[in-house]
Amino acid sequence: MAYRKLGRNSSNRKALFRSILCSFFKHERIETTVTKAKEVSKHAAKLITLAKRGDLHARRLVMAELVDEEATRKLFSEIAPKYADRQGGFTRIYKVGPRRGDAAEMAIIELI
Numbered sequence: 001m002a003y004r005k006l007g008r009n010s011s012n013r014k015a016l017f018r019s020i021l022c023s024f025f026k027h028e029r030i031e032t033t034v035t036k037a038k039e040v041s042k043h044a045a046k047l048i049t050l051a052k053r054g055d056l057h058a059r060r061l062v063m064a065e066l067v068d069e070e071a072t073r074k075l076f077s078e079i080a081p082k083y084a085d086r087q088g089g090f091t092r093i094y095k096v097g098p099r100r101g102d103a104a105e106m107a108i109i110e111l112i
Contacts, residue, residue, distance in 0.1 A: 004039050017043055022068040025075050029110035034095060037109040041091045048090050051080035079111065 006013055020040050024030050025047075032040070047065060050058045054076065063072050083090055094108045 003042075004035055006035065006039070018065065018067060021047065022066055022071040024109065025066070025071040025079065026068075028079075029108065031096065031106060031108050033099075034093070034105045034107040037093050037107040040109055041093060045088060045090055047075065048080060048083055049088075051075045052084060054080065 006016070008016065016036075017040065020030065020032060020036065021043055024040060024044060043065075047062055050062050059072065059076060062075060063069070066072050066075075090112060092110050092112050094110075096106045096108055098104065099106045
């Protein structure tokens, strides 16, 4: 599977996605760079699909990825039931223009 390295080693990248995903599931909408948003979208889709199963094994797999109990609880109790009949396409990405300072292309990613 091809993925974006984002100029980080694997442990930094894993920690980055862990924190972004926790914030994403808590707030259901975050602003980040376009490349990070595209990668987060892939990870979020996998976690939502796991949460839709709703069993203990799925909860443990999600907990291993997110580590944050509040985000995991919200994913299983609020977000997953909302998408029970949906097969995919759980996120939407809006481009919002360049960031002041380094002109990085910014985007808002949200749950549909």
